[in-house]
Amino acid sequence: MEARLVLPAVAVAVAIAALWWTLLTRIDREERFLDQTTRQHTAAMAQLVEEQAIATFRRLDDLLIDVASHVEKDIPLLIPTRRSFEEGLAASIRIYDANSWLSMGLGRTTTRNPVLEWEEFARHKSGAHRKGNQKGFVIGLPFVSPGTSDVFIPVSRRLEGADGTFRGVAVIDVPAEIFSRFYGRLDLPRDSSVAIARADGPLLARQALQDQVFGRSFRGSGLWPEAGSGTVRHHRVVSPVDGVERIYAFRASADYPLMTVVGESVDTVFGAWRQNRFYSIIWAAAATAVILLFTTAFLVELQRRRHGDRALRIRNRAMEWSGDGILIADATRPGVPVVYTNPAFSRLMGIAPGAADGRTAREVLGGLMEDEAGLCPLCDGAEGAGDTRAEFVRPGAAVGRGAPEVWLELRASPVRGAGGTLVSVIATVRDITEHKTAQAALAEARREADRANIGKSKFLAAASHDLRQPVQSLMLLMEALSARATDPAMRKILTTMDRALGALKMLLDGLLDVSRLEAGAVEPKRTVFPVTELLDRIAANSRPVAVRKGLLLHIMPCGAHVDSDPMLLGRILQNLVENALRYTNRGRILVGCRRRGGVLRIEVWDTGIGIPTDRQEDIFQEFVQVGNASRDRDQGLGLGLAVVRRLAGMLDHPVSLRSEPGRGSVFRVEVPLADAPAPAETLPEDFPVTARMRAGARVLVVEDDPIVREGLCAMIRQWGHEAFPADSFGEAVEALRRHPDPDVIIADYRLGEGHTGTETIREVRRRSKRPIPGILVTGDTTPERLAEAEAGKFSILHKPVLADDLRRAIALALAPAPARLTPQAPRELVD
Numbered sequence: 144m145e146a147r148l149v150l151p152a153v154a155v156a157v158a159i160a161a162l163w164w165t166l167l168t169r170i171d172r173e174e175r176f177l178d179q180t181t182r183q184h185t186a187a188m189a190q191l192v193e194e195q196a197i198a199t200f201r202r203l204d205d206l207l208i209d210v211a212s213h214v215e216k217d218i219p220l221l222i223p224t225r226r227s228f229e230e231g232l233a234a235s236i237r238i239y240d241a242n243s244w245l246s247m248g249l250g251r252t253t254t255r256n257p258v259l260e261w262e263e264f265a266r267h268k269s270g271a272h273r274k275g276n277q278k279g280f281v282i283g284l285p286f287v288s289p290g291t292s293d294v295f296i297p298v299s300r301r302l303e304g305a306d307g308t309f310r311g312v313a314v315i316d317v318p319a320e321i322f323s324r325f326y327g328r329l330d331l332p333r334d335s336s337v338a339i340a341r342a343d344g345p346l347l348a349r350q351a352l353q354d355q356v357f358g359r360s361f362r363g364s365g366l367w368p369e370a371g372s373g374t375v376r377h378h379r380v381v382s383p384v385d386g387v388e389r390i391y392a393f394r395a396s397a398d399y400p401l402m403t404v405v406g407e408s409v410d411t412v413f414g415a416w417r418q419n420r421f422y423s424i425i426w427a428a429a430a431t432a433v434i435l436l437f438t439t440a441f442l443v444e445l446q447r448r449r450h451g452d453r454a455l456r457i458r459n460r461a462m463e464w465s466g467d468g469i470l471i472a473d474a475t476r477p478g479v480p481v482v483y484t485n486p487a488f489s490r491l492m493g494i495a496p497g498a499a500d501g502r503t504a505r506e507v508l509g510g511l512m513e514d515e516a517g518l519c520p521l522c523d524g525a526e527g528a529g530d531t532r533a534e535f536v537r538p539g540a541a542v543g544r545g546a547p548e549v550w551l552e553l554r555a556s557p558v559r560g561a562g563g564t565l566v567s568v569i570a571t572v573r574d575i576t577e578h579k580t581a582q583a584a585l586a587e588a589r590r591e592a593d594r595a596n597i598g599k600s601k602f603l604a605a606a607s608h609d610l611r612q613p614v615q616s617l618m619l620l621m622e623a624l625s626a627r628a629t630d631p632a633m634r635k636i637l638t639t640m641d642r643a644l645g646a647l648k649m650l651l652d653g654l655l656d657v658s659r660l661e662a663g664a665v666e667p668k669r670t671v672f673p674v675t676e677l678l679d680r681i682a683a684n685s686r687p688v689a690v691r692k693g694l695l696l697h698i699m700p701c702g703a704h705v706d707s708d709p710m711l712l713g714r715i716l717q718n719l720v721e722n723a724l725r726y727t728n729r730g731r732i733l734v735g736c737r738r739r740g741g742v743l744r745i746e747v748w749d750t751g752i753g754i755p756t757d758r759q760e761d762i763f764q765e766f767v768q769v770g771n772a773s774r775d776r777d778q779g780l781g782l783g784l785a786v787v788r789r790l791a792g793m794l795d796h797p798v799s800l801r802s803e804p805g806r807g808s809v810f811r812v813e814v815p816l817a818d819a820p821a822p823a824e825t826l827p828e829d830f831p832v833t834a835r836m837r838a839g840a841r842v843l844v845v846e847d848d849p850i851v852r853e854g855l856c857a858m859i860r861q862w863g864h865e866a867f868p869a870d871s872f873g874e875a876v877e878a879l880r881r882h883p884d885p886d887v888i889i890a891d892y893r894l895g896e897g898h899t900g901t902e903t904i905r906e907v908r909r910r911s912k913r914p915i916p917g918i919l920v921t922g923d924t925t926p927e928r929l930a931e932a933e934a935g936k937f938s939i940l941h942k943p944v945l946a947d948d949l950r951r952a953i954a955l956a957l958a959p960a961p962a963r964l965t966p967q968a969p970r971e972l973v974d
Contacts, residue, residue, distance in 0.1 A: 155438045159431050166427050170420050174413070178390070181412050185392035185405045186375045188329065188337070193396050193403040195325055196339050200298065200399050202232060203315055204280045207300040210236065210313045233315045234295055238302070239264060240311040250316075267301040267312045282400065284345055285319060285357040294319040294357050296347050319357060322348035334387050334408035342400040349384075356384050379409065468492065468572035470499065470507065474524040474557070474565040478503040482567075491551060491572050493537055504568055508553070521555050521568050528565065530556045534575065550579045613850070614943045667708040667794055671817040674701045674736060674743065677713045681734065685720045694727055696720075699735035703743050706817040711790050715798075718787050719747040719810045727751035730807070742813045753804035839863045840886040840957050845875045845903050846920075847895050855889065858946060864953070872898035872906070879910055887956045888937075889949075892921035901931045916956030920944055 235250035243264050263283055283297035295316040302310040326337035327350055338349040344362030361383065376393045389406030396403070462469050468488030472479045481499045489496045492507075499507045505522035520528035537549040555570040625637045682698050689696035705712075716734070723732045730750030737744045791798045791812065802808035842859050846852035847870050856866040867882050869875040872894055879885070888907055890900030904917035917937030932939040938952050 151441075152438070155434060159434060162427060162430065166423055170423065173416055173420075177412055177416055181390045181407050182377050182392065185377070185390060185407055186394070188331065189375060189392040189394040189403045189405040191329075192326070192337055192339065192405060193394050193401065196322070196401055196403060197396060197398050199232070199317075199321070200280070200282070200401070203298050203317060204300070206233065206236075207280065207298065207313050207315060210238070211300060211302050231318065231321060234293075234318050235316045237314045238311060239314070241268070241309055246311065263297070263299055263314075264312050267299065268309055270301075270309075280399070282341055282347070285347055287354070287357075292354060294348075294353055319348045319353055323350055323353055326350035331405075332407055332411045334389075334411050336382060336384075336387070336389055336391075336404070336406040338404045340402045340404065342395060342402050347401075352384060382406070470504075470568075470570040470572070472504040472522075472568040472570075474567050479505070479522060479524045479568060481507055488572055491537065491574060504570075508555070508570060521557060524565055524568075526563075526565055528557050528568075530554070534579075548576070549574065550576045667711055669706055669708055669794075671704050671706050671820050672709050673704050673819070674745070674814075677709065677716055678734065680713060681716055681720055684717060685724060688721075688724050689732065692724065692727075693729070694724065695731035696724075697731060697733050699733070701736040701743075703736060703738065704817045704819045705743055705814040707794055707796065707814050711794055712796070712812075712814065715787050715790050715794075715796070715812055716745060716747070718784065719812070722784060722810075723747055723749035723751060723808070727807070738816065739813070741816055743816050745812045745814060747810045748807065749809075750807040753806055754800070754802040754808055755804055839865055840953070841865045841867065841882060841884065842887045842889060842953070843867050843869065843875065843878060843882070843885040843907065845869045845871075845888070845890040845894065845900060847871060847891060847893070851891070855949075858949070859889075859953070862950060862953075871895050872903050875903050875907060876910065879907055883911070885911075885915060887953055888915055888917045889953075890917065890919060892919055901935060904935060904937055918949075918952050918956060 233250060235248065237245055237249075238247040240246045263281070267281070279301050281299045283299065285294050285296050287294055296319055297314055297316055299312055299314045302313055304310050322339060326348075329337060329350075331337065336350065338346055338356075340346045340361075344360035346356050346359050346361070349356055374395055378391045378393070379388070380391065381388045388409040390409060390412065391404055391406040394403045394405075395401075462483075462485045465485060465487055468491045469483070469485045470481060470488055471483040472481045481502055481504060484497070484499045486496055489498065492499075503522070505519070508522060521531065531554075533553045535551055535553065537551055552573045552575045553570060554573075555568060557565050558567045558569055560566040625634070625641075628634050628637055678698050678701060682696070686696050720732065720734065727749045728751070732750075733746075733748040735746055735748075737746065787798060797813045799811045799813075800808065801811075842864050844852060844855050844859065844866055846855060846868070849870070852868050852870060856868050859866040867878050867885065869878045873896075875890070885907070888904050890903045892900040894900060894903065900919050900921070904915075904919070908915050908917075914936070917935065919932055919935075919937055919939045921939065921941060938956065940948055940952060
């Protein structure tokens with residue numbers, strides 16, 4: 144560097160040094176100021192805590208003196224004692240005579256086992272407590288009352304006669320809560336700690352974790368100072384109680400053997416300062432970088448102006464070292480000859496170094512693209528030529544026999560001078576083989592994903608039937624068992640099982656629906672239904688989780704009817720309640736409804752962690768969670784609210800949110816209100832009872848699943864009918880020979896060997912030569928099944944079939960033809 148450039152460089156260095164010195168000095172001064180302010184504040188708070196403790200123990204001391212004087216004069220205790228009980232200062236007062244017998248007890252006399260007080264009594268009797276204490280006033284070790292979790296601090300005084308003889312001991316049990324409650328009302332920063340202890344170390348009271356640390360001594364642990372009376376000592380240490388680093392103020396009382404401790408969290412005190420320090424350092428670093436950048440630019444510009452040829456050599460060297468091939472052609476000369484190519488261009492194009500120099504641009508670049516309409520004007524030096532881009536395989540590259548192709552990308556641009564005239568052509572060549580390989584891999588991955596999606600669709604089609612079969616079996620077998628159970632305890636268990644199976648059925652349907660949601664295969668099926676059905680299901684599913692977490696789940700009753708899809712709306716509400724349970728650790732969850740014009744607003748309230756305003760829109764996206772930075776899987780995957788948003792949009796039910804961090808959230812779903820539908824058609828009271836119904840009907844059951852078939856037969860026999868099982872089309876025909884006159888046919892739709900329940904019912908009718916009533920049981924809810932049922936004039940029930948629905952269908956089938964009711968529409972949503 145030249146000598147005249149040294150002075151500006153030194154000036155810049157001094158400016159940067161001054162900037163950093165000022166910044167670091169200010170940071171250090173702010174840190175010392177915060178530390179000093181915190182020490183002053185904790186010292187003042189320690190004095191306030193000491194004054195409250197001294198005032199409390201002085202009142203207790205006065206009360207003990209008053210008790211002693213009343214005992215000495217043998218007169219009853221009146222106003223002072225009663226006031227102490229009313230104010231909660233004393234939980235109990237006990238008087239022991241000189242022989243250690245309890246002569247008087249007021250308040251909770253069983254707060255402490257009298258045997259535990261024998262040591263204190265012995266010390267008072269021997270006079271060991273008369274020295275080293277404030278006028279004989281003794282503060283004992285805290286204890287937990289037997290049978291409760293209340294913590295008490297015993298204080299006592301020796302009772303003496305007029306001649307100084309020992310007459311006994313007066314003991315007062317002081318609730319430690321009066322100190323903890325006072326400390327909780329102090330306006331202290333977050334994570335602060337307040338405690339009082341005896342001068343010899345044992346802890347008496349703390350603002351929190353009282354039941355874990357009372358009576359524990361920290362003397363000799365490095366945390367406890369040896370402070371004189373009325374003095375304050377400060378320590379900055381990590382608390383052995385809760386692991387929080389704090390700045391502590393220890394103040395020793397001059398009136399009583401007490402030590403008050405007040406600590407403020409280092410993170411709370413220095414948190415904002417540390418953040419500001421970080422931003423200040425970032426700002427200083429950015430300023431330094433900008434200064435250095437401009438200084439460097441200034442020096443480089445000076446050097447460039449003085450050494451233009453040197454800069455040109457550096458530029459040429461950089462072009463030579465470039466990994467991309469570079470070609471420069473002179474458009475001002477005839478034929479647009481190539482005037483420069485770097486080594487990378489020759490290497491990528493597979494030509495000898497310098498072989499392209501002097502040749503025309505068309506000779507070098509021609510033939511690389513199938514369509515050269517964009518490249519030819521540049522190669523010919525046309526004034527209207529523009530930028531062009533092309534991808535091609537390197538000329539002369541080996542193809543076949545496993546040799547990989549080398550793909551190159553060509554970008555050519557015109558360089559124009561004054562007036563827009565074409566001066567030169569610059570072309571770059573880059574190896575994009577890896578990019579093309581990645582594109583091919585991505586395309587293959589996309590095709591694989593499409594194949595997986597097709598496989599998922601096939602799985603869902605199979606799962607719709609196969610997953611329902613075991614649920615159907617459980618429901619049928621439980622119905623048969625419930626009719627035989629007479630023990631109240633057993634019936635209670637069966638009632639619980641019935642609710643659990645109902646919840647399982649709803650969850651199974653919801654699982655299949657949500658799985659189909661992404662594929663757009665779920666179509667809402669709106670109907671008018673009472674909201675209370677959904678609320679009861681939500682209560683059955685969620686109340687055990689709430690009880691396990693110690694939360695109160697309250698669902699307000701609602702008699703309104705709404706127009707929606709009951710399965711999808713139930714999924715929305717279940718997800719909202721599960722979200723509230725997941726992020727609420729204490730308090731309650733409330734589910735209620737409000738009428739607002741023509742809509743019903745269903746609200747889910749919780750007292751959980753809340754959601755910041757800037758995150759309330761993000762939580763409805765997939766895999767977004769608040770308060771789960773560690774991605775704990777017990778907190779879910781962040782899909783529940785995303786499903787809520789999709790289902791709500793599909794149903795046109797607006798979802799809104801109001802939340803406040805630390806206080807909870809409320810989610811609202813607005814659903815159109817509807818008039819209650821007409822009561823469902825039921826069997827009239829004078830429904831004709833046929834001879835077959837009295838004697839028991841003969842029911843042919845065709846079901847290929849042995850568990851479901853056994854459950855159906857057991858339940859039908861329980862109702863007093865005869866059941867003839869068959870597992871296939873052929874066995875149903877064979878059963879017809881053995882039992883030629885069935886009254887009702889119940890058939891599953893999907894049977895083995897390609898047969899269906901529809902075919903079986905028709906064949907049995909044809910062979911019996913009479914229209915035997917038929918009931919088709921299926922998990923398929925497509926319109927084709929309904930058309931088949933209507934054409935065959937038989938009923939259709941969808942799995943899982945409820946026992947009451949099947950029993951009613953059999954009753955209708957056995958009824959005289961005029962009394963039969965129209966089969967109900969399908970009740971399920973998913974396949």
